[in-house]
Amino acid sequence: MTRRRAIAGSLTILGALLSAAVLAAPARAASEYNLPYGVTPISHAVYRLHMLAFWMMCGIGLIVFGLIFYSVIFHRRSRHPVPAKFHENTVFEIVWTILPFFILVILAVPAARLLLRMENLRHSQLTVRITGYQWLWRYTYPRYGINVYSRLSNSSLAAVQYGRHLSPYAVPHYLRSVSHPMVVPTGEKIRLLVTGGDVIHAWWVPALGLQIDANPGLINAMWIKILKPGVYRGACNQICGWGHGYMPIVVVAKPPQQFLEWVRHWRAMHRGPGQGDFPPHPLGL
Numbered sequence: 001m002t003r004r005r006a007i008a009g010s011l012t013i014l015g016a017l018l019s020a021a022v023l024a025a026p027a028r029a030a031s032e033y034n035l036p037y038g039v040t041p042i043s044h045a046v047y048r049l050h051m052l053a054f055w056m057m058c059g060i061g062l063i064v065f066g067l068i069f070y071s072v073i074f075h076r077r078s079r080h081p082v083p084a085k086f087h088e089n090t091v092f093e094i095v096w097t098i099l100p101f102f103i104l105v106i107l108a109v110p111a112a113r114l115l116l117r118m119e120n121l122r123h124s125q126l127t128v129r130i131t132g133y134q135w136l137w138r139y140t141y142p143r144y145g146i147n148v149y150s151r152l153s154n155s156s157l158a159a160v161q162y163g164r165h166l167s168p169y170a171v172p173h174y175l176r177s178v179s180h181p182m183v184v185p186t187g188e189k190i191r192l193l194v195t196g197g198d199v200i201h202a203w204w205v206p207a208l209g210l211q212i213d214a215n216p217g218l219i220n221a222m223w224i225k226i227l228k229p230g231v232y233r234g235a236c237n238q239i240c241g242w243g244h245g246y247m248p249i250v251v252v253a254k255p256p257q258q259f260l261e262w263v264r265h266w267r268a269m270h271r272g273p274g275q276g277d278f279p280p281h282p283l284g285l
């Protein structure tokens, strides 16, 4: 009797602690720890798929752990000193074979459809070629004849090189800011052609719901359509050498008119043969 009371007591305390933890966590925290909702139709679809899988796992976890706790509590040895000796149950065997099959189908169908949608490049309005190098990114806009070399910002670079004299905490967006961002228009379907110039890199921006491998000798294509103007930060997400941490990604999405303004400005500023030059090495080697 006392043992049962102890079990019931500890379960009550555990439940109270768990519900307190859930209630105490503000709604903002949930969105901080969860997959980002992002700013593109693809990132929204990825989020919905993620939540579908999440709630299905919650349901499965609830059933499985519920059964375990039920058995531990109500079929413990003090209650049933002599164990039951039944064996096999055809109905259960069939149910727990068919049920996981349907769970897999429910997850696989939307996942496959989303993959196809991610790779559907039809009706793209703009193409940006992205090339990863050790350790910077190049953005080429074939339509406008623009080449943007995007390397670690000077402020972050100074903090890397003079770390003892310049605190990284004093640098805004330390290791997350670049010399020249990738500028794109909002609301347009943009085709991204991604490749590597030397070794394997990966172009990854969480808010866009994308990570595209940048492999030398291979072009990977995906598309984005940014719905909200803003600054979206990412990073190379494939270990590519010692400077891997020094090639962040910054995407600036502007309304189409402002984007064209940027194009005009860029072309005026970078006329002549110099504009395609490969910049010096980010860390001065």
Ligand SMILES: [Cu+2]
Binding pocket: 132, 133, 200, 201, 202, 236, 237, 238, 239, 240, 244, 247
């Ligand atoms: Cu890299």
